[in-house]
Amino acid sequence: MRSLAITLAIALAGVSAVPAAAQDAAAQDNTPQGTTIIVRPPLTEDERKQELREFTKQIVRPPRMRHPVAKFFYPICPQVLGLAPEEAEAIVERIRENARALSVGANTDPACLPTVKVAFMAPAAGPSDRWLTADSAQLAHLAIYERERVLAETGPVRAWNRVLMRDFNGEPIEVGRMIFIEPYNRNDPIVTTEITGAAVLIAREAAEGFTLAQLADYITMRALIGTGAPLSEEGVPARTILTLFDEPDPPAEMTLFDRSLVAEIYNASRNSSPRRVYNDIARAAAESERITGAEPEAPKR
Template identity: 55%
Template sequence: MRRIAGLVLALSLAAPVAAQEVPLRTTPEIIVRPPPTEAERHRELREFTRTVIRPPRLHQPVAKFAFPVCVTVLGLAPQDAAVIAERIRANAEALGVGADRSPTCVPTVRVAFMAPAAGPPESWLSSESPQLAHLAGYQKERVLGEAGPVRAWNRIAVRDALGNAFRPQLGDQQRFPTYTEIQPLSASDPIVTTEITGAAVLISREAAQGFTLGQLADYATLRVLLGTGAVEGDAPAPTMLTLFTAPAPPAELTDFDKAMVRELYDASFAASARRVYNDIARAAVASERSGAGGKQAP
């Protein structure tokens, strides 16, 4: 008995001591952060604008339409196409671009809804497509590299300070383009200006299901009036450009969207891209501070 008792005692001494139970913390940790200052918000929206509006090449101004747009919509029932076209015209007029309502105007804005028979968006266009023949190499890369159910592009004309066509001419080596020398009217005049002379948007008809005609028209408005691509990731401001990516996209153009178009078209053709981005951010921040904010779909 003494041996058994001793063995039991030895085993009990050798057994590990049970860890003391620590009650789980049920209250989540809350970190309170102050809202960004106006300067911080301005900087955030300015950088976001730079990613939304494609920067020009060679320090050129940001391209925009110089004349009211003539709109045509294809690939939908006539009544639906008419509603979208009219909404794009109304947006263009309200945002300072202008719209040509003549029934005989030559379309400068084309929005096409692609039927399933056209195949996936990746098959709509190639580097050899005649629709893209007027684009520079880097512009084709942008169009063909876009993911998702939309492909969009702008036809850009480069002009001198007087509005005359400004085309590259081959140099003596026939390798690098050189430009005819333009004498500016003064030190503040631009050497070149850039103008959107036409824009096109192709949208998958299947992907458009479930959205209102107003949402589709507002999305197309931004893609044709601005040289912009789709927004990827979380947007720091509500924008209709997230229509096909956000779980709850806006119901209509947001204040940030309107600021982008208004400030670009209010600026002179000589305005630098930096100034345009700053003006857009300033207007967007002012709208937020006034309590208007960007409208979101319920």
Template identity: 35%
Template sequence: MFAASAASAQEARTATPAEEDKIVVTGQSEQPSSSEVSRQARSITQGGNFRRSALARFERRLCPGVIGLTPDMAALVIDRIRFNAAELGLGLTEDDGSCTPNLVVAFVKDGQAELNALAKDHGYMFNSLELHEKRALLAETGPVRVFTSTLERTRDGMPIARNEGGDPPVAQMWMAHSKIYLATREDIEFVMVMFDLEKLKGKTLVQLADYATMRGLARTKPVDEDGQPLDTILALFDQDGAPTDELTSFDRAYLASVYDSIPNLPGSVRLMGVNRQLELQAAAEERAARNQR
């Protein structure tokens, strides 16, 4: 790249007057449209009916923990997740080892066997999942399994108990009518991200910590790199792609939108907000570049 720049500069210094009148157009890769960004945001998000439901997110202070690594390696993963969360403005517990982890990253020999054993011995932990979600999770054959336990609450944080028989929960409260906000929110109570050790060849701890961040702080799903207009860490295990080294601009914008403002905004607002977060990132990078000149 530098060689090409130097050659261009030399050509400019030796140009003839006639050549100086020419207009040189330099091209840039076409940026994805706002609709393409929103479509990608929807494609990585679990769930549906985003206009009438909120995207799940942590409201309690985050306490990440790691199972299956040496203390030094575990500390690196925890520090990276805490750094990512702090960048988003999430509340964090004291980093003194005294908290009970609510985001657990486990490195195991056989994630499917471990998760099925957990479901057998501690089935109550899966009560927040729909039956089809539980079946899909326990049947997952990929290198990563993510179990997310959520609790629906009123906008003020009161838990909403699910009726027996699987009927949708009903909240009764006084509130002003609004077409912008929802009456309820979806809180992430606990997350376990399970990596199969044998499937991690060639992956760095930063990549794995960032992948766990993207899967743990929001209800997302893995994607293939092909067909995505923007790079994402969620394609880390795409065998035909070139994985990114860390969270991408899109990933950070997605999480920033999920954790922006109040928790009971419709999911559709969050997904469209990824565009705004990308614009804010670009503006911040431009300001930083100007300050370094």
């Protein structure tokens, strides 16, 4: 009888302990009553590729109709102004290393003509929205819509590319000139678009606190391709150095996605259609995630 009583007491104690633990867990749960929590399964490989493709289209400035994505045709020659000489040279060398690794190429001749010009703007230059106007000589070579795009940019950076259109034979196309050359392939444009120069202006105060590698990698992405900072109000589906001035915890260097983006554009033929290039970027980025075992990060909010 005594044994049965002890057993019963233990059983009752166990039963009473469950509600107590549940109450403690409920007390720690800050989820408001009535909140619906939706658990979504991970994206399939095809869904992830589509997500990365749409993200690529968001940050790569769209080319004109029937034009390929613009890129440099020749090795770049970077120049950095507005910093101490040793800091400027470190950034220049990092940009060169990136360009070589990403199949762009870099001119190492000390006397080369700068094709990527970077300026860290002193506070005396005023806020970034006063650096340029529609009448600025620096933007005179841009089309009106390109000029408006630069002037509409917000934040501590302004960047643009000088682009030259060439016909199927590689000859420069003058503004207003009509061309009547049939394409070899209906899916690819009949012209090429060459970046002949890039400029990146960065507020020097905004650059404080970042490593020289972070700044160089950011400049690489803004200069080698016509890119803009992604819209991050609802988060971004892939980590990118392009969020350097927007995220509280940005990447320490160019990410897998960044390198896939640049490499695929520069490995593509000069007249590949944007659609084909975007697909290749998404495929390469998704494959890199799979090989490295990297999990796509949840959007940062």
